[in-house]
Amino acid sequence: ETGVTQSPTHLIKTRGQQVTLRCSSQSGHNTVSWYQQALGQGPQFIFQYYREEENGRGNFPPRFSGLQFPNYSSELNVNALELDDSALYLCATRGGTGELFFGEGSRLTVL
Amino acid sequence: GQQLNQSPQSMFIQEGEDVSMNCTSSSIFNTWLWYKQDPGEGPVLLIALYKAGELTSNGRLTAQFGITRKDSFLNISASIPSDVGIYFCAGQEGGNAGNMLTFGGGTRLMVKP
Numbered sequence: 001e002t003g004v005t006q007s008p009t010h011l012i013k014t015r016g017q018q019v020t021l022r023c024s025s026q027s028g029h030n031t032v033s034w035y036q037q038a039l040g041q042g043p044q045f046i047f048q049y050y051r052e053e054e055n056g057r058g059n060f061p062p063r064f065s066g067l068q069f070p071n072y073s074s075e076l077n078v079n080a081l082e083l084d085d086s087a088l089y090l091c092a093t094r095g096g097t098g099e100l101f102f103g104e105g106s107r108l109t110v111l
Numbered sequence: 112g113q114q115l116n117q118s119p120q121s122m123f124i125q126e127g128e129d130v131s132m133n134c135t136s137s138s139i140f141n142t143w144l145w146y147k148q149d150p151g152e153g154p155v156l157l158i159a160l161y162k163a164g165e166l167t168s169n170g171r172l173t174a175q176f177g178i179t180r181k182d183s184f185l186n187i188s189a190s191i192p193s194d195v196g197i198y199f200c201a202g203q204e205g206g207n208a209g210n211m212l213t214f215g216g217g218t219r220l221m222v223k224p
Contacts, residue, residue: 002153002155004153006153033211035212040217041216041217042115042117042199042201042214042215042216042217043154043199043212043214044214045211045212045213048211056211058211088153090153090154097159097161098142098159098161098203098205099142099144099156099159100144100156100212101156102146102153102154102155103153104151104152104153105152105153107151
């Protein structure tokens, strides 16, 4: 039990639509990061938020955006969905010595 | 970008056998982490390593941070059926790269009772 909660757990969208995924942490950690995990692969870093500002980004286009709120919950938004966006999206919070603890993920299917 | 090569990609072993898997990198990491992921769930942290040469155990699991800081291995002793899953190594640069993890491709472990 990592205390990281993600919603929804599963969702289906069609190409061109927009999606918002949510993440909250019991402990209210001030750093949250998002990862995309395609089927059969390791997670890939999307971006990280610290105190409500993005402070690190992986190789993802601008249509992937995020927000972090004062209570440290977070959203991942993806616009203009493409078929290749189908993946498990993972939210992670940072432990005291830098390790990351992941939620169970949101499984997105784009048709 | 950074690449982590994790091997083997999959293993099918008999219950009770020992397991070894490793990761190598083209670049240096300041932290190595090992995660286990079950189907439909997020990765769960098994072991974290913070210093080159560090050897750390967690029950039947033992992991080491390579001296060169470019590799790490994970051993599982006396495997049991619940060890089944996908194991990922991950490296963390720290510093300006913050908390970004670079993951290996995973090792799928199957255990035959």
